[in-house]
Amino acid sequence: MWTIFRKELADHFSSSRFLIMLCLIAMVTLIITYMAGINLREELSGGSKPGSAFLMLFTTSGRFFSLSQFITFFGPLLGIIMGFDAINGERSKGTLPKLLSQPIYRDAIINGKFLAGVAVIAILFTSLILLIAGLGLLTVGAIPGINEVARLIIYLLVSIAYVAFWLGLSIVFSILFRSVATSALAGVALWIFLAFFTGFCSSLIADAVAPVDNQKNTQQVIANREVKHKISLISPVNLYTDATSTLLNPYRKTSKSFALLGPMERISMNRFQNPLPLGQSLLVVVPYLTTLLSLTVICFGAAYICFLRQEIRST
Amino acid sequence: MRAHRIFLFSLCFIAVNVMLCIPFIQTPGSAAQKPERKIVAAFKYPGLTVPSDGKLKADLVVKNKGLTDETVFLEVAEKPAGWEASFSTYNKTVSGVFVGEESKKSITFKARKKDADKKLPTGTYHFRIRAVTEDGLIEQSASLSVTVVEKETREKTIGLSTSYPMLQGPADTSFEFTINVSNNSAKAGLFNLQAKAPAKGWKTSFKPAYEDKQISSLNIKANKSKSVKVEITPPRQASTGTYPIDVRVWQGEIEATTTLKVKLTGTYNISCNTPKGLLSAEVEKGGDTTMSLLVKNTGSATQKKISFVSFKPEDWQVNFKPKTVTGIKPGEMKQVEVSIIPAEDALVGDYSVGVKAQGQKASDKVEFRITVKASAAWGWIGVGIIILVIVGLAITFRILGRR
Numbered sequence: 001m002w003t004i005f006r007k008e009l010a011d012h013f014s015s016s017r018f019l020i021m022l023c024l025i026a027m028v029t030l031i032i033t034y035m036a037g038i039n040l041r042e043e044l045s046g047g048s049k050p051g052s053a054f055l056m057l058f059t060t061s062g063r064f065f066s067l068s069q070f071i072t073f074f075g076p077l078l079g080i081i082m083g084f085d086a087i088n089g090e091r092s093k094g095t096l097p098k099l100l101s102q103p104i105y106r107d108a109i110i111n112g113k114f115l116a117g118v119a120v121i122a123i124l125f126t127s128l129i130l131l132i133a134g135l136g137l138l139t140v141g142a143i144p145g146i147n148e149v150a151r152l153i154i155y156l157l158v159s160i161a162y163v164a165f166w167l168g169l170s171i172v173f174s175i176l177f178r179s180v181a182t183s184a185l186a187g188v189a190l191w192i193f194l195a196f197f198t199g200f201c202s203s204l205i206a207d208a209v210a211p212v213d214n215q216k217n218t219q220q221v222i223a224n225r226e227v228k229h230k231i232s233l234i235s236p237v238n239l240y241t242d243a244t245s246t247l248l249n250p251y252r253k254t255s256k257s258f259a260l261l262g263p264m265e266r267i268s269m270n271r272f273q274n275p276l277p278l279g280q281s282l283l284v285v286v287p288y289l290t291t292l293l294s295l296t297v298i299c300f301g302a303a304y305i306c307f308l309r310q311e312i313r314s315t
Numbered sequence: 316m317r318a319h320r321i322f323l324f325s326l327c328f329i330a331v332n333v334m335l336c337i338p339f340i341q342t343p344g345s346a347a348q349k350p351e352r353k354i355v356a357a358f359k360y361p362g363l364t365v366p367s368d369g370k371l372k373a374d375l376v377v378k379n380k381g382l383t384d385e386t387v388f389l390e391v392a393e394k395p396a397g398w399e400a401s402f403s404t405y406n407k408t409v410s411g412v413f414v415g416e417e418s419k420k421s422i423t424f425k426a427r428k429k430d431a432d433k434k435l436p437t438g439t440y441h442f443r444i445r446a447v448t449e450d451g452l453i454e455q456s457a458s459l460s461v462t463v464v465e466k467e468t469r470e471k472t473i474g475l476s477t478s479y480p481m482l483q484g485p486a487d488t489s490f491e492f493t494i495n496v497s498n499n500s501a502k503a504g505l506f507n508l509q510a511k512a513p514a515k516g517w518k519t520s521f522k523p524a525y526e527d528k529q530i531s532s533l534n535i536k537a538n539k540s541k542s543v544k545v546e547i548t549p550p551r552q553a554s555t556g557t558y559p560i561d562v563r564v565w566q567g568e569i570e571a572t573t574t575l576k577v578k579l580t581g582t583y584n585i586s587c588n589t590p591k592g593l594l595s596a597e598v599e600k601g602g603d604t605t606m607s608l609l610v611k612n613t614g615s616a617t618q619k620k621i622s623f624v625s626f627k628p629e630d631w632q633v634n635f636k637p638k639t640v641t642g643i644k645p646g647e648m649k650q651v652e653v654s655i656i657p658a659e660d661a662l663v664g665d666y667s668v669g670v671k672a673q674g675q676k677a678s679d680k681v682e683f684r685i686t687v688k689a690s691a692a693w694g695w696i697g698v699g700i701i702i703l704v705i706v707g708l709a710i711t712f713r714i715l716g717r718r
Binding site: 301 | 664
């Protein structure tokens, strides 16, 4: 397995596809961070720095969108690009039977390929975040505390798991579809659907199930929002968004984008405005994290089962 | 004979004429009849009775009845032995006076016994004065008889009065009485002030009416009075009741006393706290927390009933057990259990929950910081699911692997 892992890793790093991806991501990230940094510096000038100034580097949207939003939408693309030809690429090149004739177990191939993908993603993301952190220190001058570093590490792990889900999904497609183009298309189509269309779908369904006649009727609005939120959670993109936004913003006390607060409750909460401890933030998003991680593992499991049960020598 | 008749007739005529003419002649002649020089000096009241502690004073009038201005010198012609007498106008001692034509002047005649300090010896005394013009040609004298009687000395020479001898209020305030001290004697004097505190811990002080100084004595001129403030501060823990305060003003052997009264109605004060002073609590979502609240009566009056009010976010429950506390005596303490149940859908984070104890004329507030924590149950469920999935994967590995 480790031979496959090493070989795949070497393949990834030497491929021009990876190089292009790396350049693209690095460029976009640098621009975003720079924008966010300048934005932040303007916002923070004068007042004292809030405790989470460093984390705001990742969540403040500059001119377009923040880094966390970028990873939410384009991280899946990275996973798909790295996994869409994992098996059927070998198959079309005719190297798969050759590989299997070597004294290696069949599951080592799929494990190695998946792990190599995850490793590449991990390396990419870690370096990316370190780069941004360095740039943030330069532009904003915010020094992260232990709590913020811990939040960042958890964010990194969650992001890796998220992209690993898409990697696993694209590997499944690459096993199911013989054609490389088809599997790539399937992956991209699913990505577009989950990332962009679930939002529309969920609001459509929510309006049908819990219609809002009067915008001032808070109960109706809340019911509508609840339904919409629950339906949108079908998409791992939304799962990831909700989980990370709460993780990266210690002042955020709920994963929901919409919460009903009574006037007394607001006064009562405003009395003590302090960030949540990391443990509490984690507990708030634990269902999301669990679902995301489980999805990733299940996806990989599916790829594993499909690959092991497939007839290889049919071509 | 005929000639005799004519003579007689003419004589009569002349006589009648003269008689008729006399008033006509005399009327213009009356001014001319006013003497060229005439002065009058007389006492307005030639007989006087004065008290022994009074002063011997008599008004002397000098009148010019002549046609020329006169300067009149006055001198005492007769006086009792050992007495001295003088003339004065306003505050000047004089020995003569200028009296213009047809005018008069008033002069005060004063006399006193030389040795006796202020008091006049009783008895009847005769004085005679003489007024002499400058050239000594005209002289006039007047006499005065004075009887000095022993005046009864007044019983009190210090007067002490107050308009409001009784004041009422709670024990945590100070009471201010105003007393009026009058000096009824003929002498200015220094008066000592003293107030007797009704019990230990009471503070009394005297202050001038419009100044913030503490004084212990004051100077009052003869027959004048001054008002003095008496400030009385009871100790905070003084119990309710009426307290008399004896105020004494004395000068030498003479003294005057009065009694001021303070009616204490008691103070109303309560304080709330927790046994350890901890004002924060953590509560898991869906759970509840109970805190002990100690209510202490820090006033000096009994609190008949204390009820509790809470300031809380919507849908939260704050319950008190018991709901009201009755009959806390001063200094006593009672315990109330406060249970706080956050709303089902409360967000995690810190909330402020206020608790107010509302007693009689007093209240106290305590603010709790309630930290709502996410339920850890979901965390364990999540870990369980992940473990389940990984176990599933491991089983898949075992069944399908190593082919």
